[in-house]
Amino acid sequence: MDFTPTEAAGDLTGLTTDITTRLATPERTAQLEADRAPIDADLWREVAAAGLLGLAAPSDIVGDGGADLTTLETTAVATTLGRALARLPYPQHAVAAVPLLAAHGGDALRDLLGKAVTGDAVVSAAVEEDLGFDVLVPSTTVSSDGRVTGVKVNVPFADAADALVVIAASSDGPVVVVVESGPGVTVAETRSTGLSPVYSVAFDDAPGTVLDGGAATAAHARDLLRLGVAADQSGVVAGALAAAAEYAREREQFGRKIGSFQAVAQRLADAYIDAQALELTVAQAAWLLSGAADTGATEATSAVHTAAFWAADAGHRVAHTAVHVHGGVGLDTSHPVHRFFLRAKQNEFTYGSAPVALGELGAALADR
Structure with a gap:
């Protein structure tokens, strides 16, 4: 590509x-x-x-x-x-x-x-039920007339949303249901690592509209959501790395810029490689999902799993690097770099952590 x-x-x-x-x-x-x-x-x-x-x-x-x-x-x-x-x-x-x-x-x-x-x-998505949970095997159900029952967690911006994209179990397998705010939908705020608006949402026989395509649409929804968060994480990582590099150029210790110290330079170099790997895997997954290559859904999904792994793994490492390079300043919760750290940690566990992404990637490769 x-x-x-x-x-x-x-x-x-x-x-x-x-x-x-x-x-x-x-x-x-x-x-x-x-x-x-x-x-x-x-x-x-x-x-x-x-x-x-x-x-x-x-x-x-x-x-x-x-x-x-x-x-x-x-x-x-x-x-x-x-x-x-x-x-x-x-x-x-x-x-x-x-x-x-x-x-x-x-x-x-x-x-x-x-x-x-x-x-x-505003449309958000309600697909997670537990950390490490396969969103394509939900306990939330949808009836034959489109009524949804169950509880979803880690739902971003649910209080501002006019509708939610929900993955639910039907008699024919997982499907995507669009549920608009109203009767049968209860939203409860939960505090999140990233300080962004996150909620749990309970559906009690809530009316919805089932998208066509069945399980294939549900899998595509999962892939798009993961890719979207991986892309967001790529930006977070780039911002954190830029802030750390700028600080290393300006901060002096022992009469030298700290960026001239080998340990700091090596740490930033590793972070740069992580940021580039995440950026490229996001680009590859987006390219495959866009239909730019006639490779089929399986390869596109594997590319999304790969991007999700890098979003979690690289996000974890670069976020810590940014804080460590800033020293005591990085621990100040009011400092901008700490917000990069918190957002990266939130993204790390959204729609599957690194072990979850690797497990799904391994299963997809084994199926080939």
Whole structure:
């Protein structure tokens, strides 16, 4: 594959960077965390106005400006938002929900898709039930008439969401159900490592709409969600590494910049390799999922497992490196670098930890 970003991805990265530089400042992030805001509403409106929420929607939904872009472009935006620690459900909404609604929602969900594209509706995902749990083997169930019963955990931005993408068990296997907020849906806030809005959601015979495609759609939803979080983590890792490198260039100890010390330089070099590996595995998974290569779903899923492993493993190492290079400053919970650490730890365990991703990758390779 060609790892060169598409022209559209490059342009979108620049546009998103301009937006986050203005709105997603460390000071604003700290204030949103202190206020326990359910979403960064100002940033959401700006991202929506820039057309970044509907990149993967067909042009007949987006309008004349639609370009029918793919995961290559949505992951580029997700990475840039991750670098800014944006308080938005972009991986769940734009990377996963919009293309799923467009491809499998049909007329029943066309209105929701239109609102999701314009930002008038927020869509998140409720797929996890326990750490290490296979999201494609849920205990949450859906009846023949689309009513969902069960409990999901680690649901991001659920309080701000107008609808949730849910993976539930049916008589024919796992399916994706879109459940809109309302009767039968109870949201309870839970404190998260990353200080981002996370909730548990209980469904009690909640009405929903089942997407077509059955188990294949459920597997694709899992892949898109994992890829979205891996892309966010790639941005987080890049931001943490940049902050550590800048500090090493400026901080003096024993009359020298600490970046000139061999131990510090080697630690940063290892972090750079980790960041590059994560970036490239995310690009490969996005390329395969976008349909740019006729390799089939199995290879694309294996690429997603690989990116998820690097998101967890590299995220863990680089986050610790950034804190250690900063020394005592890195332990200050009010310092921006500590937020990179917390976000990386949250992403590390979202939709499967490193051992979970490796186990699924190993099983996929054995099946070949």
